[in-house]
Amino acid sequence: MPARTGRLEKRIHIEVPLQLLMLRNPGDIEKTVTQNVSSHGVRVLTRRPLPPQEPLVAETAGGEIRMQARVVYCQGLPDGRFVAGLQFQEGYVDFQEGHVNWSGTPKGSAD
Secondary structure, eight states: OOOOOSOSSOOEEOOOEEEEEETTSTTOEEEEEEEEEETTEEEEEESSOOOTTOEEEEEETTSSEEEEEEEEEEEEOTTSOEEEEEEESSOEEEEETTEEEEESEETTSOO
């Protein structure tokens, strides 16, 4: 059997505004946007490097949905910004024809 290469699940290119809440530094929030989305994570554009394994919360821009996540990778871009892959620790994203349905923890719910 040949070795499997590439991604295990489909990604779609879609820009969704998010806020990243840094758990190790309460109050530290970065507004960002996704570059692509899969059912278990996102790739986001950031202004700073994010350490691999860093725990954080990805929150929809309006604050309706919060998803626990961890940084899988972070790469520098030529313009000084960074792209980071985030893996959701709970919940998932359902996407169809460019519409994203977040299935995380609604704000105000018991964690």
